[in-house]
Amino acid sequence: MDIKNILPADFSPASRVWIYQSNRPFSEQEALEINEQLDQFTAQWNAHGDEVTGWGKLLFNQVIVLMADESRTMVSGCSTDSSVRIIKSMERQYAVNLFDRLLLAFLVEDKVQLLPLAQLNYGIEKGFISEDTIYLNNTVLTKQEMETRWLIPIKESWLATKLQKTVSS
Template sequence: MSTIQQQLPADFHPQSRVWIYQSNRPFGEQETKEINEQLHQFTAQWLSHGDKVKGWGALFFNQVIVILADESQAGVSGCSTDSSVRIIKSLEQQYDVNLFDRLLLGFLVDGKVQLLPMVQLPYALEKGKVTMDTLYLNNTVQTKAELETRWLVPLGESWLKTRLAKVS
């Protein structure tokens, strides 16, 4: 069992929806505690059309927020999705970070997230800063099952492989 699987709630359906927000910087120890507490408070009172959403959220690698919603009992409406985005925007302001930059690629190096602008990926590969075996944070995963099996993948097995083939 991967460490990711061990950190996720076991009682959530494999098709639970996932939202991933990668920060442009790591959070400190105190910030991490505060963010995890705020995520816990948010998911404990998360509602969709008055029904309780079975939600969960946590910070991974001190830099990546993961939110889950198990829709096996109650679906997540547009309004409840908006409320999750509001908490993320609030965290952005509170900690002066960017959590919505989709052009910043995350790689896991020695247990820490290393960020790289997408346009610099070919150069980083050429210089050996990353390789096709470097773990890439595939933040496009949409379900808990995908999060467990396809979130941390070698760069050469990610969707970026086809983009890199066009460059080389």
């Protein structure tokens, strides 16, 4: 997937990004509803009364991405809180977990596969994933980082140190 073709071209490379990964894929109907809710939210997103230039989309039927172009309006604590509220609302609405940072996501045959961090070594030993498996690096903070460092091979991520321990042991 060429992420550059999906992200808004007119947003600054420094635009802030928030990534929320679901513990399960959404159904087609849920995906339509989520994208509609994201459109509605970003259309009325404000920071101290000023409109935030925002964008939101569900990717891979499992990953919600919110982006704010701060070249026009800086995102405030209140506007960040409002974005977290919509995500928490979706969590409740669809009975999913969108805040589990210990659940790692990988692209296997163009589908998101999840693996708890604690089972990373098991996944490598059993051949479910390898150093070339694409990892969703959900720690990226900007549009530019998302374009260049979001979908990366495990060997180029912070997980590489875990991979080398497994291979060498």
